[in-house]
Structure formats: C-alpha cells, structure tokens
Amino acid sequence: MVTQADAENEDRSGASSIRRTVILLRAVAQGGDRGRRLSDLARETGLHKATASRILGHLVEEQAVVRGADKHFALSRDMQHAMGLPHSISHLRAQARPLLADLTDQLEDVTLLSVRSGYDSLCIDRHVGRWPLQALSLDVGRRRPLGVGAGSLSLYSWLDDAERAQIRSAIAEEMSAFPKAGPERIEELAAQSRAQGFTYLPDFVVPGMTGIGAPVRDRNGAVIAAISIAAVGDRLKGERGGKATALLLETRDRLEARLKGTPLAATGEEST
CATH class of the missing domain: 3.30.450.40 (GAF domain)
Incomplete structure (x- = not known):
C-alpha cells in the first residue's frame, strides 16, 4: 500500500528530476546548432557530470536532443519545432x-x-x-x-x-x-x-x-x-x-x- 508520505516523496523526486531536465535543456538550447559539450553543460548547470550524462542519454533516446559526431549535444529538429522554433x-x-x-x-x-x-x-x-x-x-x-x-x-x-x-x-x-x-x-x-x-x-x-x-x-x-x-x-x-x-x-x-x-x-x- 502506498502511503501519503510515499506519494509526497515520489512527487518531490519527480519534481527534482523535471527541474534538472528543464535546466539542462535550456543550457543545450543556448548552444544552437553547434551544440555544447557535456563538460560545459555540467559545469554551467551545476549538475554532476554523470547526472548530466544520464539525463542527456534519456533526452537522446526520446529524440529531444541529438549527439553529434563531435560529441556535442544540440536540440533535435523535432524539439525545435515543438518549441515553436523554425526548422530553418x-x-x-x-x-x-x-x-x-x-x-x-x-x-x-x-x-x-x-x-x-x-x-x-x-x-x-x-x-x-x-x-x-x-x-x-x-x-x-x-x-x-x-x-x-x-x-x-x-x-x-x-x-x-x-x-x-x-x-x-x-x-x-x-x-x-x-x-x-x-x-x-x-x-x-x-x-x-x-x-x-x-x-x-x-x-x-x-x-x-x-x-x-x-x-x-x-x-x-x-x-x-x-x-x-x-x-x-x-x-x-x-x-x-x-x-x-x-x-x-x-x-x-x-x-x-x-x-x-x-x-x-x-x-x-x-x-x-
């Protein structure tokens, strides 16, 4: 049985994850099409490099972020379109x-x-x-x-x-x-x-x-x-x-x- 305390803890954990993801997405977006390196993203957002890497991995899986051959991360074209940004x-x-x-x-x-x-x-x-x-x-x-x-x-x-x-x-x-x-x-x-x-x-x-x-x-x-x-x-x-x-x-x-x-x-x- 899930108690109210368990639900509240889960909500806090979920909110924290969402907050970290949004902060990271904003930092990625600032790199434009050139993208940004993992080390720079981790330093700017204050996230541990392993945490930033894990979140970016999920975002890549969801096709919100792409990882280039140069290991730079950038918003995907679909994500840009969803945010109201033109593909052009x-x-x-x-x-x-x-x-x-x-x-x-x-x-x-x-x-x-x-x-x-x-x-x-x-x-x-x-x-x-x-x-x-x-x-x-x-x-x-x-x-x-x-x-x-x-x-x-x-x-x-x-x-x-x-x-x-x-x-x-x-x-x-x-x-x-x-x-x-x-x-x-x-x-x-x-x-x-x-x-x-x-x-x-x-x-x-x-x-x-x-x-x-x-x-x-x-x-x-x-x-x-x-x-x-x-x-x-x-x-x-x-x-x-x-x-x-x-x-x-x-x-x-x-x-x-x-x-x-x-x-x-x-x-x-x-x-x-």
Missing part, C-alpha cells in the same frame, strides 16, 4: 551572419538576430562591436516576452490584432518585470513602429541603452525574424541614430534578398 533557424543564422558582422563593423556596436518562439523572442545570434562600452544585456539563447526590446517588438508589431491581443494577455504577468513595458504602452509602440517601418526604443528595457530593430520577411511577406542594434549612451540618438537606422534597414533588405534568392520559406524546410 540554422539557415537563417548562416545567411544573416556575414551581414550582421558587416553592420557591427560599421557601427562598432552590438547587432542581434532574433526569432519568435511561442510568446517569446529568442536571440539566436549576437555580434559584439569594438566600441569600449557595449550593450550586452541580451545574449544568444536568451528570451524576452514579445514586445520587450527592439528586436522583440519587431516580431510583435506586425502580427494581426487578434494575435497581438492574445500575446498581451498571455504575457501580462511577465511584463510586470519591465516597468516601461505595460500592455498599453507596447501596443502604442507597435503602432508607431508599423508607421515608421522600424522599432526605436531609447532607455526602454535597460536605462541608458537604446535599441533599434527591423522585421525580416520571407518571400510571402511573413515576418520570420528581426535584426536589431543596441548601444549605450547617445550613440543611437540624434543624427548618428538616423544613420544607424538607415544602415540597419539596408542590412535587413540585403538579408531578405538573400533569403528570397534561396529555397527557404517560412514552412520549416531547410534548403540543401
């Missing part, structure tokens, strides 16, 4: 990387590539510039609620009214962590962004930091990603901010041209 994410990153690197070289500030993942935006690439002070509040693998941040707002603003309303309702509690990002304010900024064709957020997420973002569309006109730039102080304000915006939009246009010139579409299919 590696192709998108590859197409955007040289363009963002060039933009970073010109501006000397941070450039970012983000995609939608459920009700969040997910940073999938970041380039750090040469200017002594860099805006490093968002790293690869980091999520923010849709609408919070220049790239995130670019992913949110061009959705239809019903979908934006659903998102605002779903993430209302998360938005409370960002004092300037209430639902009404996000909607005002979205309308402003659609009118001007880009997002502009001075001193919004982090005091003293400005972000500018632009939506990236596929050949069917659907927004599949966002590119953005971030800088501290006044570097993205005034005349320099206008020049930076022009360069960002030019980079976005070049990226869209590259994407439309390949078999890539917003269907989740990889080009070969």
Whole structure:
C-alpha cells in the first residue's frame, strides 16, 4: 500500500528530476546548432557530470536532443519545432551572419538576430562591436516576452490584432518585470513602429541603452525574424541614430534578398 508520505516523496523526486531536465535543456538550447559539450553543460548547470550524462542519454533516446559526431549535444529538429522554433533557424543564422558582422563593423556596436518562439523572442545570434562600452544585456539563447526590446517588438508589431491581443494577455504577468513595458504602452509602440517601418526604443528595457530593430520577411511577406542594434549612451540618438537606422534597414533588405534568392520559406524546410 502506498502511503501519503510515499506519494509526497515520489512527487518531490519527480519534481527534482523535471527541474534538472528543464535546466539542462535550456543550457543545450543556448548552444544552437553547434551544440555544447557535456563538460560545459555540467559545469554551467551545476549538475554532476554523470547526472548530466544520464539525463542527456534519456533526452537522446526520446529524440529531444541529438549527439553529434563531435560529441556535442544540440536540440533535435523535432524539439525545435515543438518549441515553436523554425526548422530553418540554422539557415537563417548562416545567411544573416556575414551581414550582421558587416553592420557591427560599421557601427562598432552590438547587432542581434532574433526569432519568435511561442510568446517569446529568442536571440539566436549576437555580434559584439569594438566600441569600449557595449550593450550586452541580451545574449544568444536568451528570451524576452514579445514586445520587450527592439528586436522583440519587431516580431510583435506586425502580427494581426487578434494575435497581438492574445500575446498581451498571455504575457501580462511577465511584463510586470519591465516597468516601461505595460500592455498599453507596447501596443502604442507597435503602432508607431508599423508607421515608421522600424522599432526605436531609447532607455526602454535597460536605462541608458537604446535599441533599434527591423522585421525580416520571407518571400510571402511573413515576418520570420528581426535584426536589431543596441548601444549605450547617445550613440543611437540624434543624427548618428538616423544613420544607424538607415544602415540597419539596408542590412535587413540585403538579408531578405538573400533569403528570397534561396529555397527557404517560412514552412520549416531547410534548403540543401
């Protein structure tokens, strides 16, 4: 006979296992398609190497994680799809990387590539510039609620009214962590962004930091990603901010041209 104490102990053990698995999955996801080594995953999550290896083994068996020939672990394509990530994410990153690197070289500030993942935006690439002070509040693998941040707002603003309303309702509690990002304010900024064709957020997420973002569309006109730039102080304000915006939009246009010139579409299919 199973007692209440036995059931409670089993619940605690199960919850602990779930917690470790989720923490490990998040760490794996931060490696993108390149994957991450077992030793790095164990160190970052605080798990014993044997424990991390056992959990990863189960995740590989369940086809949530794949283990490459280089012994790096990465999310499987099916898992990415289940999490709301497009199968084409590696192709998108590859197409955007040289363009963002060039933009970073010109501006000397941070450039970012983000995609939608459920009700969040997910940073999938970041380039750090040469200017002594860099805006490093968002790293690869980091999520923010849709609408919070220049790239995130670019992913949110061009959705239809019903979908934006659903998102605002779903993430209302998360938005409370960002004092300037209430639902009404996000909607005002979205309308402003659609009118001007880009997002502009001075001193919004982090005091003293400005972000500018632009939506990236596929050949069917659907927004599949966002590119953005971030800088501290006044570097993205005034005349320099206008020049930076022009360069960002030019980079976005070049990226869209590259994407439309390949078999890539917003269907989740990889080009070969």
